[in-house]
Amino acid sequence: MSGTSLDGVDGVLLEWRDSAPFENSVEHDVSLSLLSNTPHLKVLMHAFQPFDAEFRTELLSLNTPGNNELHRAALAGNRIARDYAKVVHALLKESGMQANDIHAIGAHGQTVRHRPLEFDADPSTGQGAVGYTLQLNNPALLAELTVIDVVAEFRTRDLAAGGQGAPLVPAFHAEIFGASTHTVAVVNIGGISNISILREASNQSNALASIIGFDCGPGNALMDYWVHLHQGKDYDAHGEWAAQGQVIPALLQSMLAEPYLHSMPPKSTGRDLFNPAWLQRHLQQNLRAEFATADVQATLCELTAVAIAQDLKREAPDAKQLWVCGGGALNGHLMSRLQAHASGVEVASTEAHGLQPLQVEAAAFAWLAAKAMKRETGSLESVTGARGARVLGAIYPR
Ligand SMILES: Nc1ncnc2c1ncn2[C@@H]1O[C@H](COP(=O)(O)OP(=O)(O)O)[C@@H](O)[C@H]1O
Ligand SMILES: [Mg+2]
Structure with missing residues (x-):
């Protein structure tokens, strides 16, 4: 892969x-x-x-x-x-x-x-x-x-x-993470993030029809772009740089207004939409005052967390558990922001289930x-x- x-x-x-x-x-x-x-x-x-x-x-x-x-x-x-x-x-x-x-x-x-x-x-x-x-x-x-x-x-x-x-992984997610007693969600935070919602008993083949899954939107791709541009690194290890910044509310709201994030599944996306040009457009429209580059990183991290949490709330208000896989699971700051926005849901890396996120x-x-x-x-x-x-x-x- x-x-x-x-x-x-x-x-x-x-x-x-x-x-x-x-x-x-x-x-x-x-x-x-x-x-x-x-x-x-x-x-x-x-x-x-x-x-x-x-x-x-x-x-x-x-x-x-x-x-x-x-x-x-x-x-x-x-x-x-x-x-x-x-x-x-x-x-x-x-x-x-x-x-x-x-x-x-x-x-x-x-x-x-x-x-x-x-x-x-x-x-x-x-x-x-x-x-x-x-x-x-x-x-x-x-x-x-x-x-x-x-x-x-x-x-x-x-x-x-x-x-x-896309996504093609929900059937496998159901096989591994599906539970018979409650609704579980699995989010893969790669460059783009995608979520699988496994209704109770969806690990049984006759319940496969109740599974939904779709691309949430940005995962790590924009964060990787920004940290590379300003710090020369491939990614923001553990989200340490993002954690030093302050979320810029106007920028976050503008990015969260992206129509894709509000459209109904089935849906999938990629770098075709969430790319540097998309980010630069939002930066130009919203950054009138001075800002620190770490603030943009904090805002991008927040965007990924909020977009996933919103999807979870909308599509699976009854979910008790959110398993996180993909490299995003290794980003401690992102994980804590995700937990903050997904209140009432237990957010954990798939490692706790016996399978390394990568x-x-x-x-x-x-x-x-x-x-x-x-x-x-x-x-x-x-x-x-x-x-x-x-x-x-x-x-x-x-
Ligand atoms: N320790 C880490 N801290 C923060 N982010 C990480 C860490 N390790 C990996 N990542 C992020 O995960 C990405 C790779 O995740 P991966 O699941 O392989 O995505 P994809 O499937 O899109 O290749 C990296 O580009 C980076 O953004
Ligand atoms: Mg990869």
Whole structure:
């Protein structure tokens, strides 16, 4: 998995059994991070490969129209596949497993455009409005480099079926975090944040239809941009810089007025909307007086927290628990602002549930790949708004 933060590639080795629980069945002597209420799912190992600075800049630049971008996108796809292969090889080496032991790789690709609403209807029927979503990748090269079946291009089929193509993780979140007695929410704070709302008993397959999920809006992307611009850092570790600033109320209100934040799900977004140009527009309109750059950081952190808390209140007023995953879970200041705005809800990192926050999305795409290999559906129409659930992904045999 490599998400919109553009920090790099997270890979996990996920073991999945249909029936037998794992007790007494550990075949590989590797350290385990056990998922507490899912005896049939186990993350055996995690590896991370950061993007180097120059490649990160190139990926960032490919998020907006630019010179010779087809050529550059193809090269970036090759590069992504090579970084994915490095992560796969690290996982194999660490675990002592062979390529033959691995059923499939789920390789999400690097999203550089996500425009589910771009209108492409057939005027003769008025049907078939399909936008597009673009993940740079070269799954054929990855299959060649690893000699493992690769599942890629998870989002396009859901779009073709009239859906948003995102988020795709709520079914997995339900599998791991769903509770039979109360409503639980899971928020993934990556570059963009997305939330899953799991009504009670939504971990049971007949209750899948009650699950909703959507992109909340900005996660870390704008905070990462601002701290890089003014402090030269990739991210604001633990939110320490944001914690030194004062929230600028006019700027916060202006950003919170963004129509996307108030539109009803199903919905999804990306850097196409929440990008530096969006932030600069709000800064120009609202910053008349002197301000400290840390104040803007504090305001961006507050924006992420308030946007998530508002969504939670609106869509799941009965939620008792909010599990947080993605790199945002490691931002202590953000976590405390989120808890402050989500009063009455217990806010905690997924680590407390037995799954490290940076492993959740990668595990979700491993799980989706396994679904695809078995020709089982992975999407939920209640989430994406598609005409139905679909088998997600294209398979590139080894
Ligand atoms: N210790 C930390 N403190 C604050 N933020 C962090 C920390 N570690 C990671 N992050 C944030 O999380 C991001 C990576 O999160 P990730 O879940 O990988 O997002 P994505 O899926 O978009 O790549 C980083 O860009 C950074 O903003
Ligand atoms: Mg990441």
